[in-house]
Amino acid sequence: MSRDIFSTVFEKHRSIRRYKQVDIPEEDLSKIIEAGRRAPTDASLHLWTVIRIVDRSKRRKIASLINQEHVYQASEFLVFIADLYRLEKLLEYRGEELGDVDFALLLFAAVDAALAAENMAVMAEALGYGTCFIGGIQNIPREIIEILELPPKTYPLFGLTIGVPDEDPPRRPRLPTSMLVHIDRYRDYMRDELDEAFRVMAPITRSRDWLRIVKRYAGRGGYFEDRNKKIREVLREQYFNI
Numbered sequence: 001m002s003r004d005i006f007s008t009v010f011e012k013h014r015s016i017r018r019y020k021q022v023d024i025p026e027e028d029l030s031k032i033i034e035a036g037r038r039a040p041t042d043a044s045l046h047l048w049t050v051i052r053i054v055d056r057s058k059r060r061k062i063a064s065l066i067n068q069e070h071v072y073q074a075s076e077f078l079v080f081i082a083d084l085y086r087l088e089k090l091l092e093y094r095g096e097e098l099g100d101v102d103f104a105l106l107l108f109a110a111v112d113a114a115l116a117a118e119n120m121a122v123m124a125e126a127l128g129y130g131t132c133f134i135g136g137i138q139n140i141p142r143e144i145i146e147i148l149e150l151p152p153k154t155y156p157l158f159g160l161t162i163g164v165p166d167e168d169p170p171r172r173p174r175l176p177t178s179m180l181v182h183i184d185r186y187r188d189y190m191r192d193e194l195d196e197a198f199r200v201m202a203p204i205t206r207s208r209d210w211l212r213i214v215k216r217y218a219g220r221g222g223y224f225e226d227r228n229k230k231i232r233e234v235l236r237e238q239y240f241n242i
């Protein structure tokens, strides 16, 4: 019996942060890119663009700015962009204009980009490569916009590294299915379930303290407070009407 995609790909997934210094053959790379292109896209709008960064000096600069060496080491580094610019261009080309749509389309652009990116990541992992999403570019959106020469009404969402793994990290835990999947209505959480969440997620750090991670990112004074402010400012600088 042939093995299904769950056991060959999803069950094996773990983010890879050390890569061998080799190129990905063109044939594999085009399969990965095409897998992304085949992703569904809301209303056929294609609200995403990906920038493949082949210039080593640009890679070096981004990796250093966000202090993530795997961005430099990986065979490929892709940056996914929320893109309303191309849509506006297409409309204007035919004498029409973009409506008052920026906020809603920005949300859907993030969905479109994530779908395309995950299709690429799954394809890459099915071919035996390792991947890692890079949200760290949110610490330097202005620099990314400058380095990649992004036009108005575009915003860099996240990166994706792809390459041949040079490490074999353990699989990281996930919250229990019962917390993630609700039936027919949103169901609130019991104390036991909240305790269980911290218990199952404990192995994610050496300290076995998942709260530290959640706090560091989403708590008061956490990374996302700074990002929250910066993202809004930069979106406005990029002429998003939000």
Ligand SMILES: Cc1cc2nc3c(=O)[nH]c(=O)nc-3n(C[C@H](O)[C@H](O)[C@H](O)COP(=O)(O)O)c2cc1C
Residues within 6 Å of the ligand: 013, 014, 015, 016, 017, 068, 132, 133, 134, 135, 136, 137, 158, 171, 172
């Ligand atoms: C949107 C997004 C942004 C991420 N940003 C980073 C990042 O900047 N650097 C990094 O090393 N890993 C990053 N990751 C990887 C997560 O840390 C990882 O997926 C999570 O810890 C679960 O581990 P696993 O993928 O190995 O199962 C990111 C993942 C996602 C989905």
